[in-house]
Structure formats: C-alpha cells, structure tokens
Amino acid sequence: xxxxxxxxxxxxxxxxxxxxxxxxxxxxxxxxxxxxxxxxxxxxxxxxxxxxxxxxxxxxxxxxxxxxxxxxxxxxxxxxxxxxxxxxxxxxxxxxxxxxxxxxxxxxxxxxxxxxxxxxxxxxxxxxxxxxxxxxxxxxxxxxxxxxxxxxxxxxxxxxxxxxxxxxxxxxxxxxxxxxxxxxxxxxxxxxxxxxxxxxxxxxxxxxxxxxxxxxxxxxxxxxxxxxxxxxxxxxxxxxxxxxxxxxxxxxxxx
Amino acid sequence: xxxxxxxxxxxxxxxxxxxxxxxxxxxxxxxxxxxxxxxxxxxxxxxxxxxxxxxxxxxxxxxxxxxxxxxxxxxxxxxxxxxxxxxxxxxxxxxxxxxxxxxxxxxxxxxxxxxxxxxxxxxxxxxxxxxxxxxxxxxxxxxxxxxxxxxxxxxxxxxxxxxxxxxxxxxxxxxxxxxxxxxxxxxxxxxxxxxxxxxxxxxxxxxxxxxxxxxxxxxxxxxxxxxxxxxxxxxxxxxxxxxxxxxxxxxxxxxxxxxxxxxxxxxxxxxxxxxxxxxxxxxxxxxxxxxxxxxxxxxxxxxxxxx
Amino acid sequence: xxxxxxxxxxxxxxxxxxxxxxxxxxxxxxxxxxxxxxxxxxxxxxxxxxxxxxxxxxxxxxxxxxxxxxxxxxxxxxxxxxxxxxxxxxxxxxxxxxxxxxxxxxxxxxxxxxxxxxxxxxxxxxxxxxxxxxxxxxxxxxxxxxxxxxxxxxxxxxxxxxxxxxxxxxxxxxxxxxxxxxxxxxxxxxxxxxxxxxxxxxxxxxxxxxxxxxxxxxxxxxxxxxxxxxxxxxxxxxxxxxxxxxxxxxxxxxxxxxxxxxxxxxxxxxxxxxxxxxxxxxxxxxxxxxxxxxxxxxxxxxxxxxxxxxxxxxxxxxxxxxxxxxxxxxxxxxxxxxxxxxxxxxxx
Numbered sequence: 086x087x088x089x090x091x092x093x094x095x096x097x098x099x100x101x102x103x104x105x106x107x108x109x110x111x112x113x114x115x116x117x118x119x120x121x122x123x124x125x126x127x128x129x130x131x132x133x134x135x136x137x138x139x140x141x142x143x144x145x146x147x148x149x150x151x152x153x154x155x156x157x158x159x160x161x162x163x164x165x166x167x168x169x170x171x172x173x174x175x176x177x178x179x180x181x182x183x184x185x186x187x188x189x190x191x192x193x194x195x196x197x198x199x200x201x202x203x204x205x206x207x208x209x210x211x212x213x214x215x216x217x218x219x220x221x222x223x224x225x226x227x228x229x230x231x232x233x234x235x236x237x238x239x240x241x242x243x244x245x246x247x248x249x250x251x252x253x254x255x256x257x258x259x260x261x262x263x264x265x266x267x268x269x270x271x272x273x274x275x276x277x278x279x280x281x282x283x284x285x286x287x288x289x290x291x292x293x294x295x296x297x298x299x300x301x302x303x304x305x306x307x308x309x310x311x312x313x314x315x316x317x318x319x320x321x322x323x324x325x326x327x328x329x330x331x332x333x334x335x336x337x338x339x340x
Numbered sequence: 341x342x343x344x345x346x347x348x349x350x351x352x353x354x355x356x357x358x359x360x361x362x363x364x365x366x367x368x369x370x371x372x373x374x375x376x377x378x379x380x381x382x383x384x385x386x387x388x389x390x391x392x393x394x395x396x397x398x399x400x401x402x403x404x405x406x407x408x409x410x411x412x413x414x415x416x417x418x419x420x421x422x423x424x425x426x427x428x429x430x431x432x433x434x435x436x437x438x439x440x441x442x443x444x445x446x447x448x449x450x451x452x453x454x455x456x457x458x459x460x461x462x463x464x465x466x467x468x469x470x471x472x473x474x475x476x477x478x479x480x481x482x483x484x485x486x487x488x489x490x491x492x493x494x495x496x497x498x499x500x501x502x503x504x505x506x507x508x509x510x511x512x513x514x515x516x517x518x519x520x521x522x523x524x525x526x527x528x529x530x531x532x533x534x535x536x537x538x539x540x541x542x543x544x545x546x547x548x549x550x551x552x553x554x555x556x557x558x559x560x561x562x563x564x565x566x567x568x569x570x571x572x573x574x575x576x577x578x579x580x581x582x583x584x585x586x587x588x589x590x591x592x593x594x595x596x597x598x599x600x601x602x603x604x605x606x607x608x609x610x611x612x613x614x615x616x617x618x619x620x621x622x623x624x625x626x627x628x629x630x631x632x633x634x635x636x637x638x639x640x641x642x643x644x645x646x647x
Numbered sequence: 648x649x650x651x652x653x654x655x656x657x658x659x660x661x662x663x664x665x666x667x668x669x670x671x672x673x674x675x676x677x678x679x680x681x682x683x684x685x686x687x688x689x690x691x692x693x694x695x696x697x698x699x700x701x702x703x704x705x706x707x708x709x710x711x712x713x714x715x716x717x718x719x720x721x722x723x724x725x726x727x728x729x730x731x732x733x734x735x736x737x738x739x740x741x742x743x744x745x746x747x748x749x750x751x752x753x754x755x756x757x758x759x760x761x762x763x764x765x766x767x768x769x770x771x772x773x774x775x776x777x778x779x780x781x782x783x784x785x786x787x788x789x790x791x792x793x794x795x796x797x798x799x800x801x802x803x804x805x806x807x808x809x810x811x812x813x814x815x816x817x818x819x820x821x822x823x824x825x826x827x828x829x830x831x832x833x834x835x836x837x838x839x840x841x842x843x844x845x846x847x848x849x850x851x852x853x854x855x856x857x858x859x860x861x862x863x864x865x866x867x868x869x870x871x872x873x874x875x876x877x878x879x880x881x882x883x884x885x886x887x888x889x890x891x892x893x894x895x896x897x898x899x900x901x902x903x904x905x906x907x908x909x910x911x912x913x914x915x916x917x918x919x920x921x922x923x924x925x926x927x928x929x930x931x932x933x934x935x936x937x938x939x940x941x942x943x944x945x946x947x948x949x950x951x952x953x954x955x956x957x958x959x960x961x962x963x964x965x966x967x968x969x970x971x972x973x974x975x976x977x978x979x980x981x982x983x984x985x986x987x988x989x990x991x992x993x994x995x
Contacts, residue, residue, distance in 0.1 A: 182854075196849065199844050438992060
C-alpha cells in the first residue's frame with residue numbers, strides 16, 4: 086500500500102487554475118521529487134497536501150486514511166509534516182524550544198499537568214527536552230541549542246526546520262526547496278541528511294529546482310507545469326523525457 | 341404594512357449613514373489590513389464640529405443653508421486633518437511592526453480622540469440645531485422628513501461618486517493596485533504612502549459627512565457617540581465583505597434595515613420582552629453570525645493567506 | 648514574586664508585602680488601604696488578560712465583561728435579589744464555570760479567524776454585556792437594570808467575615824487589612840498558576856502560535872483549541888476578580904464595566920510588559936494608583952482657576968490613550984519586558 090496517494094487534485098484561486106487534476110503517490114520510506122518551473126504549482130500542491138488549502142477536487146489518502154482537508158494540525162498528527170520555502174522557524178524562541186514545540190502533538194500534559202507539575206509531567210518534559218537535543222545532534226545543531234533561532238545562518242535554519250518537523254514523528258516529511266540559496270558543499274550536506282532520514286524509515290517528498298541534485302536522490306520524480314502533471318517516472322526517465330526538457334530544462338535552469 | 345414601510349424608510353436612512361462610515365473602515369482595511377478603531381470617533385468629531393459651527397454661524401445671523409455648508413466644510417476640514425495626523429503620527433511608524441502594535445495604537449487613538457472631545461465639548465449631550473427639515477410629509481401613511489430624503493439622496497450620491505472614482509479613474513486604479521499588492525504597486529511607480537494618506541483623507545471626509553447627518557438625524561451629539569456607530573459600521577463592512585467597497589455600501593444598508601425592522605418588530609414578536617432597547621445587540625449578533633458562517637462576507641472574496 | 652524557597656531576598660520581599668497594608672495605613676490612612684485592595688483586584692485582572700494578550704498574542708478589548716460576569720454571578724448568588732446566600736466556596740467555582748462558558752461561547756466563532764476580528768468582537772461583546780445588564784429586568788427582574796444590585800453579602804468564609812475587624816493572637820486586624828490578605832492570596836495563586844503555564848508545554852505552544860501561527864499549526868498544534876484555552880483562562884481570572892469585587896464593594900451596577908475599564912487593563916499589561924508577570928504586576932499597581940494621584944488635581948484647579956478646567960477622570964482616560972500610543976511607538980515591550988517579547992517587537 087502506498088503511504089501517500091493524491092488523486093486528481095484541483096485547486097483554483099479566483100480565475101487562476103493553480104492545480105489541475107494532479108496525482109502523485111509516495112511509497113513508504115522512499116524519496117520522491119517534485120519539480121517544475123516557477124509558478125508550476127508545486128508549493129500550492131504542498132499547501133493542499135498539508136491542509137493549508139482545501140482542494141476543489143480530488144482525494145488525499147495517507148496510510149490508508151483520508152487526510153483531513155484544511156486542518157494542518159491534524160495532517161501533521163497523521164504523520165505528514167512539512168517545511169516551508171521561505172523558512173518559518175519560530176524566530177525569537179531558542180533553537181531547542183523550536184524543536185520542543187515539534188513534540189507538542191505527541192505529548193499530552195495539559196492545564197492541570199502544568200499547574201501541579203507532578204512526576205509524570207516532569208518526566209514528559211524531560212523526555213521532550215532530551216528528544217529535542219537528540220534531534221539537534223542528528224541534524225548537526227547541538228552546539229546551537231541555546232541560540233535564538235533567528236540568529237542562525239540560513240542553512241542552519243533549514244536544518245532546524247527539519248529537526249522541528251522530525252520531532253512530530255512523521256512518516257512522510259515534505260521539504261519545500263530545502264537547498265534553495267545553498268552552495269555546493271551545503272547541498273551535499275543536505276543530501277546526506279535526507280538520505281539519513283530515509284534510512285530511518287521516513288519517506289520524503291522534495292520540491293526542488295535543481296534537477297541534477299534531486300535526480301541523484303530520488304527514486305521517482307513528478308514534473309508539474311502550469312498546474313498539471315507533465316511527467317512522472319524514474320530519475321533517468323525524467324531526465325531523458327523530451328517534454329520535460331522542453332518545458333523545464335529548456336529554460337536554462339539546468340545546474 | 342404602513343409600519344413595515346416606515347421601518348424600511350428609517351432603516352434605509354440609518355443604513356446610508358452606516359455605509360458612509362463603513363467605507364472608511366473598508367478602505368483602510370483593504371490596504372493596511374488594520375481595523376482603524378478611531379474611525380468612529382472621527383464621525384463623532386464631525387458631528388460636534390459641525391454642530392458648533394452651525395450654531396455659531398446661526399448666532400451671527402447667517403442663513404441656514406450657508407451655516408450648514410460652513411458647518412460641513414469645517415467638519416470635513418477638521419476630520420481630514422485628524423485623519424492625516426492619525427495616519428502619519430500613529431500608524432505609519434508601525435507599518436512593519438507586529439500586528440498587535442497598530443491595533444493597540446488604534447484603540448489608544450480612539451481613546452485620545454474621545455477624551456479630547458470630552459475636554460473640548462464637555463461630557464454632556466449637545467442638542468443639534470433645528471434645521472427646519474423635520475416637518476414630515478405623509479406618503480401613503482408613511483412619514484418622510486425632508487432630512488431623511490437629504491440623507492438618503494446625499495449619501496447615495498456620494499457613495500456612487502466614490503465607487504465610480506475607484507472603479508474608473510487612474511487614481512482608483514492605483515488604490516486598487518496598492519490594496520492588492522503594495523510591493524508590486526510600488527515597483528510599478530505608485531507612491532503607495534500617498535495612496536494610503538489619500539485613503540485616510542477620503543475616509544475622514546466621509547466620516548465628517550456622516551457625523552453631520554447622524555447629528556442632524558438624532559438631533560444630538562455626544563463625545564461617546566462614535567463608539568457604537570463605529571462598531572456597527574465595521575459590522576456592516578464585514579457583512580458586505582471587508583475590503584470590498586460595494587460590499588460596504590450593501591452591508592451598511594442591509595444592517596440599517598435589519599436594525600430598524602428588528603427594533604420595530606422584535607418587541608411584538610417577543611411580547612415586549614426584547615424591545616428596541618436591544619437594538620444594539622442586533623448588529624453585534626449579525627457580526628458574530630457572519631463571522632461564524634460566512635467570514636468573507638456577502639461580496640468579499642476569500643483571499644488565501646500567503647504561505 | 649513567587650517564593651519557591653525562602654531565600655534571603657525573597658524573604659524580605661515577602662515580609663514587605665505582608666506588612667504593606669499596615670505601613671500604608673500608618674502613613675497615609677485607612678482610605679489608602681482600601682485603594683490598595685482594589686489595586687490587588689486590578690493585578691488579578693491584568694494577570695488574567697496577560698494570558699490572552701501576553702502569552703497567546705490575542706487582543707481582547709472586552710475583557711472587563713468577564714469581570715462583570717463574575718461580579719453579577721456573585722451578586723445574584725449572594726444577595727436579596729433572588730434571596731440566595733451561597734457561601735464563597737460555592738460561588739467561586741460557579742463563577743469560574745460561567746465566565747469560562749462565556750469565554751468559550753464568544754471565542755469559538757472568532758478564534759478560527761484572523762486576530763483583528765477577535766479584537767472587534769470582544770469590544771462589541773463588552774458593550775453587549777452592558778446592554779443586557781441594563782435591560783434584563785423583564786419578564787423576571789434579573790439584573791435590576793441601571794440601579795444594579797445592592798446589599799450583596801460580604802466576602803466571608805464560614806463565620807469569618809472580611810467586612811468586619813477581627814482580633815488575631817491579640818492583634819487587631821482591620822477589615823480592610825484582612826481583605827488585603829484574602830486578595831493577596833488570590834493574586835499569589837494567579838501568579839503561581841500563570842508562571843507554571845508560561846514554562847509548560849502549553850506556554851511553549853502559545854509562544855509558537857504568537858510567533859508564527861501557520862508554522863505552529865503545521866507542526867501539529869491545534870491552534871484554535873490552544874487560543875480558546877488562553878481566552879477561557881483569561882475569562883476565568885477576570886470572573887474570579889469580578890466575584891471578589893462584588894463581595895468587597897457590596898453593590899454592582901453596569902457602570903463599572905465599560906470599554907474604558909477594558910482599555911485600562913490592557914494599558915496595565917502593555918505598560919508593564921506583555922508576557923512578563925513582573926511587568927504586568929508593576930503596570931497594574933502603577934495605573935491602579937494613578938487616579939488617586941490625579942484626584943487632587945480637581946481641587947488645585949478649583950483653587951488656582953476657580954473652576955475645574957480638566958476633569959481628573961477625563962485626564963486619566965486621556966493618559967491611558969496616550970500611554971498606549973506612545974508605548975507602541977517607542978517601547979512596545981513595556982517597562983519590564985520579557986526577553987523573547989522584546990526581541991519579537993524589535994525584529995519583525
């Protein structure tokens with residue numbers, strides 16, 4: 086059974102058809118790429134997927150269950166969590182606190198717990214803290230735990246976003262242009278991190294412009310253009326597809 | 341039937357005034373996404389200034405039409421200056437601050453305007469000079485005062501002119517462009533700060549007109565009168581779809597009708613348990629219901645938040 | 648403010664707070680102890696509003712309505728109005744439930760929407776509550792209209808009335824000082840509960856919502872429920888303060904619950920520093936005493952100009968307005984800010 090199955094997704098804003106009949110599947114613990122020129126509808130698709138927008142048509146199935154449309158927090162709790170193209174860490178919270186927030190949906194202590202602060206609550210809080218530190222170590226930010234998030238470099242903020250997303254315990258991590266604005270070495274590190282996440286049993290759906298970079302990572306790639314699915318196939322097939330080359334690579338964004 | 345028509349007429353009069361004020365809210369919200377809480381207080385100042393001027397001019401023996409024109413001009417002048425000052429001194433410095441800041445400033449400015457008026461005009465009620473326009477005609481049993489006619493026709497004329505300006509003129513195009521995407525508008529050479537000032541000027545001028553009308557209609561002015569009026573006008577703007585100009589007009593008139601009919605019939609329906617003393621609750625309940633079931637309003641489009 | 652372990656400095660502070668009413672009575676007279684008691688209620692209100700505005704970042708302009716709801720709940724359950732005379736321990740939980748119910752009922756439709764709608768809806772709610780308080784006299788006379796409800800039972804626990812002087816261990820305890828200790832207890836409890844929340848999983852979630860609501864929701868935070876919780880909690884604090892107010896003052900009328908009062912409490916929170924308890928307490932005390940400082944102004948004007956040019960209560964409200972505007976412009980984080988809050992204001 087596929088982990089994520091999006092069938093015939095359409096979405097329009099006023100007169101603009103942002104997505105038209107887009108389908109996509111992600112298998113458990115696989116890496117799928119989503120590419121396309123600017124304005125092709127990639128981020129809109131992400132927003133539909135993660136419940137920020139409600140699709141006009143189409144169905145979304147995640148691990149056999151329909152995804153709650155228009156309810157981001159329930160999508161996240163179902164195990165599908167995302168990062169943002171324009172980084173959205175909680176800017177004035179510490180790096181550690183950012184990741185601790187990610188644990189919210191998996192933990193339980195409520196109002197009375199906060200007030201009485203009993204052993205169970207303190208244990209949970211300690212587990213959240215240790216889990217967050219563990220994740221920071223995993224993405225290579227353990228030295229920065231006490232820093233204020235907004236003071237981190239661009240690349241570090243991207244990794245923080247990923248650590249925060251991992252804290253929710255996802256089965257599918259959706260990354261929106263994770264290497265935008267990064268140099269070669271940083272891209273290499275990000276690729277290595279993505280492979281490690283996959284090795285931990287988490288599937289990934291990655292939006293990217295850089296076809297070469299994404300082709301070396303993904304099993305399968307879907308190409309969007311003008312809100313429609315232009316092609317779908319293995320990395321090699323996509324790179325050899327003349328339609329794709331025409332619509333996308335032909336614009337000179339290769340490399 | 342006669343009662344019904346009477347209430348419709350009263351509601352229409354009230355609705356036209358709401359529409360004038362609602363436009364001020366919706367114009368500012370359309371561009372700055374800010375609820376200008378002080379807008380209702382501009383209406384109050386419009387009413388008090390025009391009242392004072394009309395009285396003074398009449399005291400000097402000026403004929404009524406001239407006194408009225410003078411009162412209106414003076415009120416518009418004062419309100420426009422206040423509107424510009426409000427924008428420049430209070431809101432502009434906070435353009436890029438967190439959203440809470442301009443909201444709190446707006447409520448602070450509302451307080452400042454109200455209490456300054458209390459200092460200038462005192463805390464009592466001021467009766468509006470008799471404009472001699474209240475001798476009602478009877479039309480099929482319905483009482484129509486010339487004043488109601490002036491209010492309805494005058495405000496519909498103003499509203500029509502304004503809608504035309506914004507839909508058709510180059511200036512209106514610049515305003516709409518700024519509302520839709522301020523950054524892009526700026527890149528296209530539109531002086532967005534000037535447009536924002538202009539929006540405050542238009543809103544304040546309309547508030548002054550509405551102030552004179554509401555003062556003349558109820559024949560009384562008071563330093564706290566702007567609050568409830570502002571709240572209702574805002575409700576009208578939300579009802580029509582905030583940011584949408586025709587929506588504000590439609591919402592204003594609808595709310596006026598709803599309130600007049602509600603006040604007229606609610607007492608009958610409930611065996612006088614809920615009489616017209618609850619009419620203020622009416623518009624508020626409308627606001628909640630609209631927000632609950634159709635937050636984008638009647639004519640508003642739901643704009644997706646940028647992610 | 649909170650004393651987890653009696654270390655040296657907190658101990659002195661604690662003693663100072665305990666002795667404060669005696670010192671004030673000795674130096675300034677009994678009237679000022681009464682003002683101090685009211686000031687503590689203001690602190691309670693400000694701490695409640697701080698949960699809504701300071702922690703969750705929601706602007707509530709009708710907060711005084713919850714104070715009113717609590718006050719009328721107490722008044723109706725402990726006065727000749729209905730012939731009910733419930734004890735405090737029964738009224739308080741009832742008042743808490745009623746206030747929370749109002750908070751949820753009002754927050755529910757609006758909290759899914761943008762924050763500024765909440766501001767205007769709460770503002771309207773504040774006025775509407777007043778309309779009801781003024782008019783709920785038929786078919787059953789519930790609120791007694793603009794005259795309000797009088798002869799409300801004094802605050803009492805068992806046979807111990809806070810309206811009467813007592814003698815404890817041979818020391819005479821004036822009624823106003825006893826009330827001070829009762830209110831102080833509530834304030835300390837409120838501070839304690841607030842502080843615990845601030846540093847809990849929920850407080851962290853509120854902070855995340857305040858900073859980026861969409862990102863917070865995308866990380867699995869039920870933002871609507873969390874905002875509703877903040878809103879209802881604020882309402883509860885306001886309701887409790889209202890109940891104490893009704894019992895202390897002995898009468899309630901709609902006049903005490905105007906928009907101006909809501910703005911005053913907002914002013915306390917903003918002036919002190921949203922999100923920081925120390926600041927909020929300081930702001931509340933400062934502004935609670937302000938009218939008393941301004942009061943002689945009328946007399947001086949009378950003396951010097953033979954008429955009152957500027958009415959002290961108008962001046963007070965004018966100052967509130969100016970304070971809000973000036974603070975937002977130059978020091979939005981308030982006098983004693985929380986560190987994260989200060990950064991939030993200055994970087995976006």
